[in-house]
Amino acid sequence: MPLHSIDPSSESGPPSGSLGVRLTAAEHALFLRHGRPRQVWPGHVVFQRGEPCRTLFVITAGELEVELDDGGATERVGAGNAVCELGLLSGDVPCPATGSALFESTLVELDGRDFGRLVADDAATLCGFLQRTFSQAVQREHVLGQRLRMHNATLQAALDRLQSTAEQLGRAEVLIGTDELTGLPNRRGLERHLAELRETRPLDGLGLLLVDCDRFRAVNSVHGHAAGDRLLQAVAHLLVSVAGTDDFACRLGGDTFCLLVSAPERANVLAHADCVIATVQGLLQVPRTPPLICPLSIGACLIDPEGGWRSAHAQATEALARAKRRGGNRVEWADAR
Numbered sequence: 001m002p003l004h005s006i007d008p009s010s011e012s013g014p015p016s017g018s019l020g021v022r023l024t025a026a027e028h029a030l031f032l033r034h035g036r037p038r039q040v041w042p043g044h045v046v047f048q049r050g051e052p053c054r055t056l057f058v059i060t061a062g063e064l065e066v067e068l069d070d071g072g073a074t075e076r077v078g079a080g081n082a083v084c085e086l087g088l089l090s091g092d093v094p095c096p097a098t099g100s101a102l103f104e105s106t107l108v109e110l111d112g113r114d115f116g117r118l119v120a121d122d123a124a125t126l127c128g129f130l131q132r133t134f135s136q137a138v139q140r141e142h143v144l145g146q147r148l149r150m151h152n153a154t155l156q157a158a159l160d161r162l163q164s165t166a167e168q169l170g171r172a173e174v175l176i177g178t179d180e181l182t183g184l185p186n187r188r189g190l191e192r193h194l195a196e197l198r199e200t201r202p203l204d205g206l207g208l209l210l211v212d213c214d215r216f217r218a219v220n221s222v223h224g225h226a227a228g229d230r231l232l233q234a235v236a237h238l239l240v241s242v243a244g245t246d247d248f249a250c251r252l253g254g255d256t257f258c259l260l261v262s263a264p265e266r267a268n269v270l271a272h273a274d275c276v277i278a279t280v281q282g283l284l285q286v287p288r289t290p291p292l293i294c295p296l297s298i299g300a301c302l303i304d305p306e307g308g309w310r311s312a313h314a315q316a317t318e319a320l321a322r323a324k325r326r327g328g329n330r331v332e333w334a335d336a337r
Contacts, residue, residue: 020059021081035108037107037108037109040105041101042101043101045099047083049095049098050095052094053093053094054112055084055087055110056085056086056111057083057084057087057099057107058081059082060080060107062079062107063078064076064083065077067099068097085129179251181232181251184250185248190258193248193260194309203303205262206262207260207261207263207272207300208261210256210257210299210313210319211257211276211298212256212296213232213295214296216294219231219290230290232251236251239257242259242272242275246262263302269301277330280293298323299320299322300316300331301315301319315334318334319332319333
């Protein structure tokens with residue numbers, strides 16, 4: 001015996017969006033007179049989403065679980081309801097859902113071949129059923145449309161949050177690689193730049209200028225840290241103005257800066273360095289308190305692709321120390337003795 005049975009006595013329709021059409025007593029009796037009974041067992045798939053909808057099923061006992069075509073939601077449809085109602089009219093419409101028996105259930109099946117007999121038996125009852133069916137179908141599409149819009153809105157909100165987070169992370173990454181005072185890339189920014197260069201080419205045809213401020217501590221001591229900060233900003237602006245489109249200026253820390261220049265030969269590297277020194281010397285001719293800029297020492301070299309950045313940095317550091325020992329305000333080449 002079926003485990004669940006409901007007497008189809010209610011005249012009220014199902015809630016909006018429901019897949020089952022609640023039958024009146026007259027409709028139920030009409031379908032029983034002309035339909036073919038069928039017994040199904042728990043788990044049996046009665047109709048499948050996407051397959052042609054050729055059969056109307058009246059549930060006389062038991063219950064079906066219907067998986068909706070809107071993201072996996074399910075609905076339970078019990079006795080006294082009809083499902084796949086379009087099966088009476090057309091076999092070309094794909095079924096919008098999948099229905100499986102939850103319990104041992106009894107169904108009555110009808111299809112387009114039974115339509116004429118239903119009309120001849122009780123056209124008024126059949127017409128009322130079809131009118132209510134179409135009305136419910138419109139309601140169901142409206143509910144599904146609302147669900148889809150809500151789903152889309154939720155998805156769009158999630159995408160907006162992801163985009164905002166990605167933008168924040170991007171800005172944070174830029175800030176992490178940027179010196180706050182001068183706006184130049186910092187040591188981390190330099191490392192990222194070198195990594196990008198290595199992906200496209202070896203560190204060939206590049207020159208390195210290691211730039212350090214002379215007597216910077218004296219400026220801080222006499223005129224204060226604000227004056228020292230403005231001086232560092234002036235050095236940064238100078239290096240940016242000297243740098244070409246393929247060059248890279250950064251602040252390594254403290255009063256030390258770096259300028260990577262696209263230069264295949266020593267003369268090209270020294271031309272950049274001499275331009276920096278000459279510009280500084282010109283600015284120093286204009287008396288100003290506190291000073292706008294200070295003398296600079298520069299250690300210069302070509303980057304050997306085999307030695308890489310570490311070797312070039314060591315050579316430029318040695319040359320910079322030599323420039324400092326010789327009084328500063330000058331350029332020293334790495335291989336000079």
